[in-house]
Amino acid sequence: MIRMTDIRKSFGTNEVLRGVDLYIPKGTSMVIIGGSGTGKSIALKCILGLVQPDSGTITVDGQDAATGDRDAFLARFGMLFQGGALFDSLPVWQNVAFRLLRGSLKRPRDEARAIAIEKLRRVGLKSDVADRFPAELSGGMQKRVGLARAIAAEPEIIFFDEPTTGLDPIMSGVINDLIREIVVEMGATAMTITHDMTSVRAIADNIAMLHDGVIQWTGPVSDMDQSGNPYLDQFIHGKAEGPIESVR
Amino acid sequence: MKLLAALGAVVLGFLAAIGRIALFALETLAQALRPPFYGREFFAALLNIGWLSLPVVGLTAIFTGGALALQIYAGSARFNAEAVVPQIVAIGMVRELGPVMVGLMIAARVTSSIAAEIATMKVTEQLDALVTLSTNPMKYLTVPRVLAGLLVVPVLVGVGDAIGVLGGYAVATGTLGFNGATYIKNTVEFLEPLDVISSLTKGAVFGLSATLMGCYYGMNSGRGAMGVGRATKGSVEGAAILILAANFLLTGVFFSL
Numbered sequence: 001m002i003r004m005t006d007i008r009k010s011f012g013t014n015e016v017l018r019g020v021d022l023y024i025p026k027g028t029s030m031v032i033i034g035g036s037g038t039g040k041s042i043a044l045k046c047i048l049g050l051v052q053p054d055s056g057t058i059t060v061d062g063q064d065a066a067t068g069d070r071d072a073f074l075a076r077f078g079m080l081f082q083g084g085a086l087f088d089s090l091p092v093w094q095n096v097a098f099r100l101l102r103g104s105l106k107r108p109r110d111e112a113r114a115i116a117i118e119k120l121r122r123v124g125l126k127s128d129v130a131d132r133f134p135a136e137l138s139g140g141m142q143k144r145v146g147l148a149r150a151i152a153a154e155p156e157i158i159f160f161d162e163p164t165t166g167l168d169p170i171m172s173g174v175i176n177d178l179i180r181e182i183v184v185e186m187g188a189t190a191m192t193i194t195h196d197m198t199s200v201r202a203i204a205d206n207i208a209m210l211h212d213g214v215i216q217w218t219g220p221v222s223d224m225d226q227s228g229n230p231y232l233d234q235f236i237h238g239k240a241e242g243p244i245e246s247v248r
Numbered sequence: 249m250k251l252l253a254a255l256g257a258v259v260l261g262f263l264a265a266i267g268r269i270a271l272f273a274l275e276t277l278a279q280a281l282r283p284p285f286y287g288r289e290f291f292a293a294l295l296n297i298g299w300l301s302l303p304v305v306g307l308t309a310i311f312t313g314g315a316l317a318l319q320i321y322a323g324s325a326r327f328n329a330e331a332v333v334p335q336i337v338a339i340g341m342v343r344e345l346g347p348v349m350v351g352l353m354i355a356a357r358v359t360s361s362i363a364a365e366i367a368t369m370k371v372t373e374q375l376d377a378l379v380t381l382s383t384n385p386m387k388y389l390t391v392p393r394v395l396a397g398l399l400v401v402p403v404l405v406g407v408g409d410a411i412g413v414l415g416g417y418a419v420a421t422g423t424l425g426f427n428g429a430t431y432i433k434n435t436v437e438f439l440e441p442l443d444v445i446s447s448l449t450k451g452a453v454f455g456l457s458a459t460l461m462g463c464y465y466g467m468n469s470g471r472g473a474m475g476v477g478r479a480t481k482g483s484v485e486g487a488a489i490l491i492l493a494a495n496f497l498l499t500g501v502f503f504s505l
Contacts, residue, residue, distance in 0.1 A: 050376050074382045085377035087369075099381050103284065149381075 001026045002047060002157070002189065007056035008213075009042055016042050017053070018213030024206075026061075029183050029190040031200050031221075033235060034210035035244065040193040041082075043210065044159055047191075048077060060157070071104060078150035078188075082162040084142040086134035086149070093130035096120060096148045105153050119148040123178055140171040147175070151182055158183065160192040164199050176202035197236055200224075209235060211244060269486075272464045276394050279387045289392040297358050297393070297459070298400035302407065304357055308349050309341075309408040313415025316340050321424050333426065334434035337416035342443045343503070346409035348495050351454030354401055355487035359462040362393055363483035366466025367476040375467075390463040394456060401455025402448040409447055446502040453498060454491045461487040 002024040009017040016039040024030040032040050045051040047058055047065060058065040065073065086095045096116035100107045107115070117127045123144040134142055143163065150158055160179060164172035176199050183190045183203075192203050200207060201221065208218040209232045217229040224236060234242030320336045366389055369375050375385045413435060420426040461483045469479035 045376070048380055050379055071382045074380060077380060079377070079380045081373045081377055083372055085373040087374055087377070098383075102286070103382050105382075 001061060002191070003057075003059045004043070004047070005057045005059075007043065007046055007053045007058065009039070009046060009051065009053045015213055017046070020056070020210070020213070020215055022208055022215055022218065024189060024191060026189055027187055028205040029180075029192065029203055031192045031194060031204035031207045032210055033195055033197075033200060033207055035195065035235070038210050039213060040210055041161055044161060044191060044193055048074070048079070048159070075099075075105060075153065076156045077159065078153065078155035078157070079159040080143070080146045080150045080161065080163055082165055084134070084139075084146040086142055086145055088134055091131050091133055092120070092137070092145050093117060095134065095145060096130075096152050098149065099153045115152060116148070119152050120145070122151070122182070123148045124174070139166055140168075140174070143167065143171075143175055144178070147178060147182070151186065154186065155188065157189045157191070158186075160190065160194075160203075162194055162196075163192065164194065164196050169198075172196065172198065173202070179203050195235075200236075211235075268468075269460070269464055272467075273460055275386060276390050276460065276463070279384065280391045280395060282387075284387070286388055286392055289388060290396055293393045293396035294400050296361075297354070297396050297455075298404060301354060301357055301404055304353050305350050305404050305408045306411050308353050309346065309411040310415035310418075312345050312349055313337060313341055313412035313417075314419040316345065316412070317416035317419040317424065321420070330424075331434075333416070333420055333424070334431045335438040337420075338413055338435040338439050339443065341412035341416070342409045342439060342447045344495070344499070346412050347405045347447050347450035347454060348491070349412075350401065350405045350408040350451065351458065351491040351495070352488060354397070354404070354455065354458045355461075355484055355491060358397070359458045359483045359487040360480050362459060362462030363466040363469070364476055364480045366463060367469035367479040370467065370469050371471060371476060385467070390467070393463055394459045397455035397459030398452055399455070401458070402451035405447055405451030405454075406444075409444075442502065446498065449502075450495060450498050453494050457490040457494060458487045461490060 004020050004022040007017050007020040008015070020043055022030075022043075032043065034040050042051055046053045047060075049065065049070070060073070060076070087098070090098070093113050093116040094101065096119055097112040099105050100112035100115060101109065113130070117130050120127065120129060125141065125144050125148070129137070129141065129145070134145065137145065163175050163179060167175060179190070179192070180203055182188075190203070192199070194200060204221040206219065207221050207224055209216045209229065211231050216231040217227055219227065224232065227233065230243050233239075234244050317333055317337050320333050320340075321330055324330050324332055324336075366375075369389075378385045378388060417428070417431050417435075420431055421428045465479040465483035465486065469475045
């Protein structure tokens with residue numbers, strides 16, 4: 001499980017996170033929603049240590065995320081980045097098997113390649129994609145490769161940052177279904193950031209609404225439509241009127 | 249008073265930048281001494297910085313050597329001292345022009361490409377992706393490039409020196425009427441081991457400076473296309489200034505002190 005307690009983060013005078021408290025039970029899928037620029041990605045990057053919070057604590061299975069063996073900590077995570085973040089200079093299979101080709105999880109090259117091709121197949125890509133470079137792939141294929149890379153080392157926890165941004169509705173549906181299937185299949189704990197309500201309904205067990213630097217509402221996705229929370233209501237129904245200013 | 253404050257701010261900013269670059273260099277050194285070592289990335293950097301720079305280095309050196317021979321011939325003719333052309337071309341190329349021209353070409357070709365590549369990786373979250381894949385970007389991207397620059401640029405300088413002298417030889421024997429055997433004999437006899445040592449040392453320092461600046465600006469780039477552009481421009485400016493300043497200091501150390 002992941003627990004964030006009173007996480008605060010500012011950039012200059014811009015106070016992005018003002019005391020985020022969030023609990024993600026093991027093996028569940030949490031989706032964080034909120035408008036653009038509300039600090040969703042920052043919250044996720046704080047957990048991974050990509051951004052250092054100004055204060056507050058983050059624990060993963062009771063262990064403080066800021067202390068201990070960092071490599072061992074990160075080896076528990078997989079992440080799908082918003083733009084894929086594939087390494088341009090490496091062919092697809094080496095992107096997928098990146099973790100398996102170096103470091104503590106290193107495997108023989110042939111074995112790593114075989115695992116990469118298997119993971120590509122799992123996300124619906126054929127083996128002939130393996131030797132192509134990321135720049136030769138469409139946006140949807142890049143997302144799938146990013147997803148294959150995120151799951152290549154069988155992580156316990158997977159983060160998805162805006163997994164459907166920039167994709168057409170059909171490809172978004174495919175990615176949402178893949179994410180749901182893979183998370184269930186692996187029994188992984190998942191945390192997704194999105195403002196795509198279709199993704200929310202497809203992926204989430206629980207949701208958390210982040211606005212003004214704090215979690216405004218959190219609960220099971222089934223309760224989302226009857227939450228009575230004005231922030232959440234405005235967001236999920238896409239209304240211009242409400243407590244969230246439409247011009248930020 | 250405002251002028252003094254502005255001047256002070258510029259000086260403080262400059263000193264802070266030097267401090268940040270020095271810390272970056274120390275971090276690179278610390279990472280270089282600790283495993284894991286990325287051999288594949290190191291050899292790729294060697295190939296990119298060394299082998300693929302040979303054409304531009306060779307062309308720069310041969311034209312510089314040729315032009316140098318013409319200038320020295322024209323200048324020395326005023327004192328009826330045309331015979332010094334081989335010696336001055338050799339000393340000019342090996343001590344100064346060879347290392348500096350190669351250093352500046354590396355700054356233009358390699359520093360800019362390193363900065364643009366790493367800055368783009370930063371903008372597209374590839375550096376964050378490296379971290380999540382348990383890979384230290386300093387160790388994976390900076391150390392191989394800086395080590396390759398340190399080791400291969402002296403070789404390029406040696407090649408550039410030789411091609412530059414050859415350019416002078418071609419012009420002197422082809423258009424200025426020098427005897428080929430005499431030209432080579434004068435060149436070889438005049439050069440001292442210290443000339444070559446200083447040249448190669450400069451190459452190592454320039455290679456270090458060029459790659460370090462590329463990595464530093466790339467790693468610290470701002471957001472978006474403008475951030476990448478600024479990082480690239482800043483890296484080349486920084487590397488060129490560092491190379492010319494280091495050249496002055498090293499010339500002083502080797503030949504004046």
